[in-house]
Amino acid sequence: MKGTPRDGQRRVLILLPALALGLAAACAQPATDTATAADTAAAAAAAQQPVTSYTADDLLLASTKVALPPTTITPADLPDPQSQGAQYVVRFCSRCHGIPSPAMHSATDWPGVTRRMWLRMARIDPVYAIPVPEVGDELVILQYLTDHALKVSTANLPDFPGRQAFETTCAECHELADPRQHSPGDWFVVVRRMNEHMRAILGQELSAAEIQEIVLYLERAST
Ligand code: HEC
Ligand code: HEC
Secondary structure (H helix, E strand, O other), X not given: OOOOOOHHHHXXXXXXXXXXXXXXXXXXXXXXXXXXXXXXXXXXXXXXXXXXXXXXXXXHHHHHHOOOOOOOOOHHHOOOOOOHHHHHHHHHHOOOOOOOOHHHOEOOOHHHHHHHHHHHHHHOOHHHOOOOOOHHXXXXXXXXXXXXXXXXXXXXXOOOOOHHHHHHHOOOOOOOEOHHHOOHHHHHHHHHHHHHHHHHHHOOOOOHHHHHHHHHHHHHHOO
8 A cells, every 4th residue: 555545546445345245245136046145155255355357447447437326226116117128127237236227317328328337247257147138138128228218308498597506416427307307396305316316426415505506496497
């Protein structure tokens, strides 16, 4: 160890055990077909090893630059939870991090995000026993994600006070949501939930005044 870690290094240190734990926990999930006690032990053992391969380093370093999906989504929270798409998202997409909600990205962004995930799955060490989808399964997953994607604003955003706060704060993790997708009374709860995600993922949160400004904007812009 050389001196005080700079910001980037600190985040690696935090994320390294987090990702390792996530992988071990994911392999331990009883609901998934390939998870066995041996897998769990192998993943736990692998997590203890110093990271030596380029692939694992690459994975960890990249994960410090981009947020992970939140860990709060359960299979039952997914839209149309019995569908094949939802079941594949749980099976293939929750082994390294929380279950990604299809509402986390717009339909235009999902192809790029999933392309990155196919690469991560293909390149991760088989010791983790992460299932890799066939091309046909990939299509089912992408279709499901885009069918239930975040609705983004296609028209110009109305120019009420708070527009700039909304535009800068709410485009950090996904495209700007269409204000008309919720009725005025619903926005407060949504923005509060986004603030929870910001706290968990970005390690920063909005002040009460900032929340109020954005909520007031969305309430006016949603009608
Ligand atoms: C092999 C491990 C692994 C699997 C399996 C995996 N991911 Fe990821 N995922 C990562 C890592 C590492 C990051 C953080 C770095 C990044 O964003 O590329 C991440 C980040 C994300 C993010 C947050 C970053 C963003 O761009 O919004 C989303 C959303 C996501 N994954 C969706 C998925 C989906 C959907 C699947 C299933 C098709 C999936 N992941 C499967 C490793 C994985
Ligand atoms: C830290 C990352 C992050 C930021 C910043 C963020 N979101 Fe989100 N957003 C998410 C995630 C993760 C989901 C999917 C899970 C969920 O719905 O809670 C989501 C989903 C959504 C959805 C679809 C789900 C729903 O309830 O309709 C809307 C709308 C939304 N965000 C609006 C916003 C607004 C408005 C802001 C600014 C206050 C914002 N987001 C900022 C991460 C973020």
